[in-house]
Amino acid sequence: MSYETSESPTAPGARARPGDRLRVGESVLAPAGRLLNKVPEVTIWFWIIKILCTTVGESFADWINMSLGVGLINTALIFTGALAAVLAWQLAAGRYIPFVYWLTVVVVSVTGTLYTDILTDSQGVPLAVSSGVFAAALAVVFGIWYARERTLSVHSITTRPRELFYWLAVLVTFALGTATGDWTLELTGWTAGVSVLLPLGLILAVIVGRRLGANAVLSFWLAYILTRPLGANLGDWLGSPGGGDGGLGLGTALTSVIFLVAILATVVYLTLSRSDVIDGQEVTRTARTPNPARERGMLAYYAVVAVAGASLLVWANHQPHAAASGEADTPAPVTSHISPQEATSPFPPAEIAKFRTITADTLAKVNSGDQRAATGRVTDLETAWDDDQSALEPKSEQAWSFLDGEIDRVLKAVRAPHPDKASEVDALDTLLTSLG
Incomplete structure (x- = not known):
């Protein structure tokens, strides 16, 4: 479908006449x-x-x-x-x-x-x-x-x-x-x-x-x-x-x-x-x-x-919606106000230290502008957290759900189609605080 009235390629504004035709392949200036x-x-x-x-x-x-x-x-x-x-x-x-x-x-x-x-x-x-x-x-x-x-x-x-x-x-x-x-x-x-x-x-x-x-x-x-x-x-x-x-x-x-x-x-x-x-x-x-x-x-x-x-x-x-597409998941209100001590005390200190190290590494890569490395490192966080779910969740479902929501927020910020550094840093800082 054409959206324009066609004009003669050699005389803008002029109407083409029957029989007018340029030689196909012609490449010289008119x-x-x-x-x-x-x-x-x-x-x-x-x-x-x-x-x-x-x-x-x-x-x-x-x-x-x-x-x-x-x-x-x-x-x-x-x-x-x-x-x-x-x-x-x-x-x-x-x-x-x-x-x-x-x-x-x-x-x-x-x-x-x-x-x-x-x-x-x-x-x-x-x-x-x-x-x-x-x-x-x-x-x-x-x-x-x-x-x-x-x-x-x-x-x-x-x-x-x-x-x-x-x-x-x-x-x-x-x-x-x-x-x-x-x-x-x-x-x-x-x-x-x-x-x-x-x-x-x-x-x-x-x-x-x-x-x-x-x-x-x-x-x-x-x-x-x-x-x-x-x-x-x-x-x-x-x-x-x-x-x-x-x-x-x-x-x-x-x-x-x-x-x-x-x-x-x-x-x-x-x-x-x-x-x-x-x-x-x-x-x-x-x-x-x-x-x-x-x-x-x-x-x-x-x-x-x-x-x-x-x-x-x-x-x-004006309708209820997340700040960005696909970010509607939020922690349940019952777990949204627990302290870092309450979030980490049910779990082995070595496991919390592992998550904190990965999070700190990701934050350092974001601050240095290495988005590719940050994306790779945050995948390590996701993998480690998922691998430990069966062992950690039974110890405290409330604490596990809280940290799971914080980690989800980090994953979405770092993997966003157009990552915003301020949002990434905020999510990572919040997770580090929660990890104690």
């Missing part, structure tokens, strides 16, 4: 310094592969950052360099090449995710603030782009400035989508599976709006932004553990591999079929005559959708 349009036609394939790319952006960034232990800052530096390289390749290409274009989108997706995570996890910037900042940044990009070029259509990316504006806008939409998606989870406490439904519903509303005559360019960019939280939530749903976390438990590595293979297969198909290449024949087939009056009227429709979405979030925020 007259007056114009380029062939180097973005794909907006078809159903565009949206399928865009969602695949955004899911990879979420799961692949988490895998490299946490599972491989590279660290957030180092991962961001690596992908910033990769982005510079693939973007230079895309800019140097003389025509739309599916592999180069979508490789750039994948890298932009990962990089935009990492920039938001740095603000949230390393700098402690609230998600509400980062969402507002990225929204303002996107408005500035669009404002300057339109003031200079008088169009925001992706069917008119036929000059170098427009191409640069396009990729800058794409980068900011990924960062904005990451921030707003995570903020939604923070506000609602929804599980990964439930969180997929909101952006999916909003995208369906945009499709309906476009069918009813909403502005093509506005509809395109709204859908483009919304596919980011959809893909991110989908990645979390597939990769997160099952049970209380609401995921399928595939893990970030397997999720990344599945979607990278799907992207590669789609790119190969598009390369062979060339079904998403903008040329004169496709322009004539998909062109629509805009209705300015109807487009203005449909702005009210989008306003209603926005208010409905915001109202849903406000309602969900």
Whole structure:
């Protein structure tokens, strides 16, 4: 489905005439310094592969950052360099090449995710603030782009400035989508599976709006932004553990591999079929005559959708829920106020010393920024605690339940999709205090 009125790739704003057709494979500059349009036609394939790319952006960034232990800052530096390289390749290409274009989108997706995570996890910037900042940044990009070029259509990316504006806008939409998606989870406490439904519903509303005559360019960019939280939530749903976390438990590595293979297969198909290449024949087939009056009227429709979405979030925020998705488990009130002495005295001192040593080691690794080592060490804590359950629980069910709740809190903080250092330190410090 196309969200835009197609324009001639060599003359933005002009309607294609019957018989106008570019030579497939042509890679030279058009007259007056114009380029062939180097973005794909907006078809159903565009949206399928865009969602695949955004899911990879979420799961692949988490895998490299946490599972491989590279660290957030180092991962961001690596992908910033990769982005510079693939973007230079895309800019140097003389025509739309599916592999180069979508490789750039994948890298932009990962990089935009990492920039938001740095603000949230390393700098402690609230998600509400980062969402507002990225929204303002996107408005500035669009404002300057339109003031200079008088169009925001992706069917008119036929000059170098427009191409640069396009990729800058794409980068900011990924960062904005990451921030707003995570903020939604923070506000609602929804599980990964439930969180997929909101952006999916909003995208369906945009499709309906476009069918009813909403502005093509506005509809395109709204859908483009919304596919980011959809893909991110989908990645979390597939990769997160099952049970209380609401995921399928595939893990970030397997999720990344599945979607990278799907992207590669789609790119190969598009390369062979060339079904998403903008040329004169496709322009004539998909062109629509805009209705300015109807487009203005449909702005009210989008306003209603926005208010409905915001109202849903406000309602969900006021419902009882955990501070983060999947963290609803809490110790029973009867065990929530016992002292460290009461929590540890029923158990052998050697066992308590073992748990305390592992917890202290985990805290040291978190404080040093070695998230991978912290995740591995906290698994030792989980294993040791589970192995001793049959021996410890009969000695005092109350004390065992209390410490079990404290350890669960530590596990969830350290293994969170986007670990927050302050939350990790707080949970580990609390457990150390409880262990005496």
